[in-house]
Amino acid sequence: MKVLVTGGAGFIGSNFIRLILQKYPEYHIVNLDKLTYAGNLDNLSDIEDNPHYQFVKGDITDSDLVDRILEEGADAIIHFAAESHVDRSLYDPGIFVKTNVLGTQVLLESALKYKIGSFIQVSTDEVYGSLSHEGSSTESSPLLPNSPYSASKASADLLVRSYHVTFGLPAIITRCTNNYGPYQFPEKLISLFITNALTNLSLPIYGDGLYVRDWIYVEDHCRALDKILHRGKAGEIYNIGGGNEKTNLEITRLILSKLNKPESLVKHVKDRPAHDRRYSLDCSKIGAELGWKPETAFEEGIARTVEWYASHQSWWQKVKSGEYLEYYEKHYLYR
Template sequence: MTKHVLISGGAGFIGANFIAYLLKNTEYSITNADCLTYAASLENIQSFTSSERYRFIQYDIGSSEKESEIFDQKYDAIINFAAETHVDRSISNASPFIYTNINGTFHLLQAVLDGKADRMIQISTDEVYGSLSPYESPFTEHSALLPNNPYSASKASADLLVRSYYQTHSLPVIITRCSNNYGPMQHLEKFIPKVITHALTDKKIPLYGDGLNIRDWIFVEDHCRAIHMVLEQGKAGEVYNIGGNTEKTNRDVIEEIVKQTGKKNDMIEYVEDRKGHDRRYAINSTKIEKELGWSPSISFHEGIKRTIEWYRKRLG
């Protein structure tokens, strides 16, 4: 029997990559619900429209409008990618983050509670754990939630809401928390796309602070494969950390991109550090590796190569 899944935020970076992954590797029937904010792109999902197993409905998860259109059938699962995600934007205006990340998640949980879907996977982030020093052990699923900016606070709040529905209603929900993603279709305001496009167009590449902030990077396709495993095998009420096991300083990332694009490091321009800039994120993925058999398969060098080629073609 074909599974029917509702993917919220499927016109965004990770959501669109996940739909592409499902269409290629499964027989799922997919409804993509996205309100098409600035972070989404119709270009990301244009190639899906030829599939008989795919449909798109413009829908705001923070609103009750169009609910009858979205929930015209019962879904096997809701996978919630829909979120405001840019830290700098959350600092200047937190309101959209509260609306979408918290209120929107609440509406989807209510849909599951009302019997409109069998279960839900909440796509979260390692940023809910806060910041690590260079010598601390990576975050596990039992690490405290200590968000340091409005974006990560809104995601942590949503995670707690999801947990409460499991504890109170025994709702079959799962949370995944992933490290920093990169790959095709990511918005140009994000770090790696900005560095790549600046390098390809011979613009100065801005580097915050001393350039030594550390992130654990994962190629988006590896993340999509992990979510699929969680969807198929994950246990209700659990949290699964998903990491790339690839810690890099921001300086390291830029130098790799500069090297692969044939440019020089004199393109790098140090700029004033941003507010709420966490020093280090790192994820311990032992749980998902042992319980579900997942591990990252695409190296940082290969992932960056693929990503550069995608943006090179896009720039023409």
């Protein structure tokens, strides 16, 4: 099988490529990535010489380039490439629309032209919007995105649906909860807080810290995508979650305790506008239809993740410099 992975130099995409090449050494992967601030070829340095792996630096909004890649043939596209950070979408919504919406449409158009057998849109639970303290979103819940990030992902999801319904493109949408694990750019809660704590920097918690997210270890998400690639049904949507709903404060305390660091590192900062209170997914469909369930208990995943960042300081110290510091100084998320 030959698979075009978009955004494979990012966090989840790089973990996915590694999993696929380990499990199916005969498969071919083409990784199309623009290498934005979040894309990092160091994430894949262990497989860069694998003859079954090819990296193409480029933008998914470049239709000529996407056509040239697909002209050479592909059985499936797994579409990870995106601007992925909610906070950044508050400062620069335009790039989210360009990459996440227009970029997805370019891929869909090209997938149709070259009769690609399966298009998998990797989306997020954030498209369902905020929930109160009970209940969970199913695949048929309404889309009520509140941030420019989630609105751009929901828009892309709707385009994917339309290409399936109108043109018969064999497309599937997946919606996953918050991922954590190795190679996550240190701007998201867990990777930022572990790396800040390791260097005794403060951990900036928005508002009261009682925002609830469900957390999934990245390899479990990648295993779900593997199942969907091989057994998912065109036209379907699959929710994917870890079954670990936690408040930001609970996670922060766990990280501090694993690293033996004091609670005085926690710093409450002004809340993010329109901060969604809680996300929660009903993941019974993927369990019942594809037999997938998460394998990594939260405590175990966090222990592995803390250990990974502690033993890969050169990876994140290289990333956490230059423009990174300028950005966080400006938006003061870093303090």
